[in-house]
Amino acid sequence: DKNVTRADLSNLQFAARFRPDHDPDVFLGFDYENLDTVFIRDVPPIEAAAGHASLIDSRFVITTDRGHVTAAQGGRIDISGTSFMIPDVNIDRGPAGARLKTDSTITAALSLLDEGPFGFMTKANLPVTLADGRAQMSGQLDFLLKNDLSPDEVAFSVNGRLSDLRSETLVPGRVLAASGLDLHGDNAGISVSGEGRIGGVPVEGQWRTALGEESDGTGRVTGSVELSERFADEFRIGLPPGSLSGAGRANIEITLPPGEPGRFEMRSDLSGVGLSVPQLSWALGTQATGDLQVAGTLGEPPKIDSITLDAAGLEARGAVTLNDDGTLSRAVFSRVRLGTWLDAPVELQGRGAGRAPQVLVSGGMVDLRQTSLAGDGSGGGGANREGGPVSLALDRLIISDGIVLRDFRADLDMSGGASGSFTGQVNGGPQVTGRVAPKDGRSAFQIRSQDAGAVLAAAGMLRQARDGEMNLVLVPVSGAGRYEGSLEVKNVRLTDAPALAALLNTVSVVGLLDQLSGEGIHFSEVTSRFLLTPRRVTLMSGSAVGASMGVSMEGYYDLESTMMDMQGVVSPFYLVNSAGGLFTRRGEGLVGMTYTMRGPVAQPSVSVNPLSVFTPGMFRNLFRRPPPGGGGSDGLAPERQRQQRGGGEAGQ
Template sequence: MDAARPVALHALVPEAAGLETPVALHGWLDFRPAANPDMLQPRAAQATLALGQGAFVQADGSILWLRNAHAAVRADLDSSDGQAPHLDLTDMAAAFQAERDAPGDRDVTLAAHGRLEANDLLHPRHVSATLDAVIPRLDFATILQAWPYGVAKGARAWISRNITQGTGERLTAHVGVAGNDGWQHLRVTDVAGGMDAHGLDIHWLRPVPPMHGVDGHLTFDDPTSLSITFEHGYQEVQRDGHHVGRTGEGRLTAGQGSMRIEHLDQRFQTGDITVRMAGDLADAVALLDEKRLNLLARHPFPFTNPSGRTEVELRVTLPLRNKVAIDDVTLDAHARETDIHLGNAVMGRSVDHGNIVVSASTQGLTASGTLLLGGVPSRARYSMDFARNPAVHVTEQGHLTAHLTPQTAEGARIPASRFFGGSAAVDVDYGKRSDDTARIALALDMKDADVHIPIWHKPAGRPGNASVVIDMAAGHLSGVHDLVADGPDLDVRGHTEVHDGTVDALAIDRFRIGRSAGRARVRLPRNARDPYQVTVRASAVDLSPLLHGRHQPGGAPEPAPEPKKAGYHLPSAASGRVDGAPGQSWSVDLATPVLYYDDGRTLSDVTARLVNNGVRLTSLDFAMRGPSPATVTVRPDAGGRRLSARVDDTGALLGATGVMSHIDGGVGTLEGRFDDRQPSAPFAGTLSVGPFVMRDAPGMLRLVNDLSVFGWFDGQSASDFPVDHLAVPLRFQDGVLHIDDGEVGNRSVGATVQGHVDLDHDALDLNGTLTPAFAVNALPGRLPGVGRLFSPERGGGVLSATYTVTGPIAGPKLHVNPLSVLLPGIFRKMVE
């Protein structure tokens, strides 16, 4: 039969209905006598089948474009020798077009042979068949053109859908079928074979981006599974939407790996994937965050902007269906991360230059290694529990140990490097629970550190510890407690007050720092306009370390005390001078029975409230009982601030503070005003001191006093000089006190004073006049109109001696010019 159209025979052979190609059939049939002498029985047959160019429409509607095919079949039907009838496919070859009218160089060629055995070819019960085929080369993009529907149907569907690019070489396939109930119930009993593949694009879990450029070997393991071993290639990664701080496409280089697809005879398959990958950490995180994998859905990646190199050995077993739950996935991953960066790792600090080993499964994750946390060398370990547990339990745990030195603190921009030498160890313990609460415990071991903050010093080698516990809820701060600091002359206990995830106040329940002891509270600002508010209630406060620094950094022995620097510098905060941009406003409320301002000097029963607007001190209320009752107030005034001060015993205050030791008594007042319209905020006011006595007065001053009859009746010691009044108009600016037309004296002696006092450099430069018999001598100078002729100085007299006072404040030198007393009035001024 030549050039027949099998489609015309579909009524007799239904399977030929889809075959639209010319067919040529040639053969012979051998008969032998049957048991019935009138009949012949077929003994053997042979046929050669040839198909021309055409198409075969398969049961699923797909089309095989056939260029040509031929097959030789021999049938042995005689079972008299004990062998079952069988049919041998001895020679088969076919060429399939990649698509209709495609050129021949793209054809897929097939060579095959096989055997069919049956106990009866017409009415069989036991049937078995095998087919072996070889395809030298195929293109995975058009693999359906060479893979008939119904042959390894599951493998055909998965491969055609998920391996979309690449070439295969020397595909070998072995298929076995068998049945015990005739032709209608045959089943595939054996599938084997494989091929080498190059340049594959494998969609291993759509819509996860595919692996590209994979070289490997595909093996048909059995009728329901296939395996792919591969190397080379890379995994495409889409970074968008995966919270890695980058967009666009990334890639992970694929090393050796394998993929096994099981349950090919079912609707959904199972994938078992083992692969080694290397590349950027951000790409690895983006891959694990793919929704189809669902690995990070329950525990999202907690860091920002990951980067660095990662090498991963990954095994994933999961169902290959559209929706995958985390409980359906089995994960076993091991990774080595090198030189990584993780943003927002601990309290806003980043991890840099991390070298970490990670192991992960669907049950949990562990990680450990070395890193820089905020610039500080650290060692860390971390674990995460992925298991479902209805009870509240710990889901994350971490521990970090850091080594802090002045150099590492400086590199981490921690403002502590100038306050210690040596080293300190920092331990951080972290735990998070399934109810979204977390706790961070920080501990600082300062034994090997030499700490030298202004109010406390601990040499290296002596124990010193500090710790605090921080609670979090839903990612927000919920509490800070168990604030503890211990060490030599150090005992601090405290906590914080938290509202809406923000620390409102720091409460120091008790403190003992050197000679200071008490309790304190610091209320923190809510915004830039709010002030820091500090309240201190103490049994003693020691400010001497702030006023006289004595500690040497680096743990070195303390040198011999340096001579006390001269000067009485007034801080800018007190003077009101503007230095730099405005800062945060603050207030301090202090009450203590004892305030140390030097090693052996104290103020008693001190209360103080200070308010600073971030530029200067705007308000002050100060009071004390000893060494003399005193008050100081500062109040805002138009364009400035008004100061008012009173001291009940000026001599006691000057003596106790070491300024002057030879003054007794005297009620002192200071009234004046700061002019805040000028950057230096100069002060102008008047200092007044009531009756007081100057002990061990200079001889010249006593001599002038004795020239007056009033001095004979004062009843003072021969070395004392009584003063009835002191009134000094003064101006203060840039550390210098300027005095104009000051008056001081008693009935016997009057004096004028002018000049300046340089507080910063502890230098007096004053001059004036001494007027004996002041009560009488000064009268002509007060005459209207002509008084300046008799006394050119305010508060002077007709006969007065000029003097100068120079030198340090605590020990000045007085020089009197006695000859000037011989020149009355205006003549004295002319010859000065």
């Protein structure tokens, strides 16, 4: 009377069996067509249904061969194959159930689940227009045949297949698309799982939201996502072009509170992923692994609250801020460690789409024995991308064992390799200024000072040097931390120099000894060519000349142990003695004595060959060992060796 609006019945069958002292056994069966009926109050009715119904021993079952329900949104829901059952019609307000089988749009299916006593989507704070596509579902509904049915009195379990799905709601701000996903729903929650794409990025996982009184409608996505350059482009995380190569997987979890941007956490072992940070001359190959963790908030643009990277010797921890167009605004890393050569806070400041960011390093340490300031310029191994500007404010720039520039400040242009100016304090003492320029993928340095003596003393070369103007050039050669250098010093004065005192004492130049212990010996010019490695200075040629004396020197100095092994010629009264300099090396007069100096710098052992004083300068090499550069770790390049063997200024 209340629920059936119309129906055409056919093939009616009725049977009854009566036995004494027993309720009658009744059977009723019929086919039907054009059935319009309400099946649950406050839910759209079944329309144009056809099928069969039966009543056997108080159990009523009706099945549909065809029929539909018109949902409030999304169109018709085909219910062919659905059945409805009352286990016992004699029980007032008793239980009933439906075995569902539906085919519809996803919107229509969700709209039906949000009707009347269900209200599942409303409780989840989700729209019924969650996704476009088709839904084929089967499941079970159990409820009581009573008025004012509450949601708690409806139990449901449904499984389905969603095909050709497209959603802009499941992951806010992103289009989720899939050819097929599995759906499961029950009173505890709704979940969708399978493989699909977010934008152009392949993903695999599950979206789930809880149902019930305690649910606040928060959804969660768990699974994995492809980590590649198209991931960086889709999620607009501000990486410069080319930073990512290859493809790997990252585990991801996204929490989606209703009405708020989603929060995400991602982690990857970076297998199959290539990473590159040209500004640090660092790269991770696709065959290597590491640990990458990123956490932040989805949105336009997304916000990256924390990023942690530990791979290929690089450790970095920081946060990233993006501009509205998804380009990098700032990336602030509280600490970046790369091998043993970099340990400092680093900040990257974006300069627009497609441009390398500006790098700011404030504090910390860089060790040039193991790297270069050249970054990834055009000479740096084939990467031709434009480099960004770099500003350094380091606590320490380590050049070699025992030589450190403290309070190092530099502003560099990396567009073609590192070039720019810098200042620093040698071992925390005198200040030097200079310039850096790209050279064969590394950095060459020119260092100047108006107090050469203080610089040489602070570097541990000449402890009691004073005054003078210095020009030092360091050019990188093959091998980490190796430089070929030239030094020019004008008008320097030496006082209380143990090595020089020992030499003068050996050759018995009394007046010069007094001068050394007094105002000092003045040298108008000091020049040298040397090879600097992380642990040793190989002096290939050196000279110091003044009115009082001239000295030439070549040999080795160990920076770590401060041990020396030198040889050369000392020429007293050089202003007069240098008259024969046309036939001698720089710093040697026509008359001079060869010497060797070995041992600690503070107290070397000096020996002089007195016979060499009678040897004209052009034949003095007869009393010398071959000059440094004949091979080994501190050897010169072959062409340099040939030039050195030529002797004299022309040979040099």
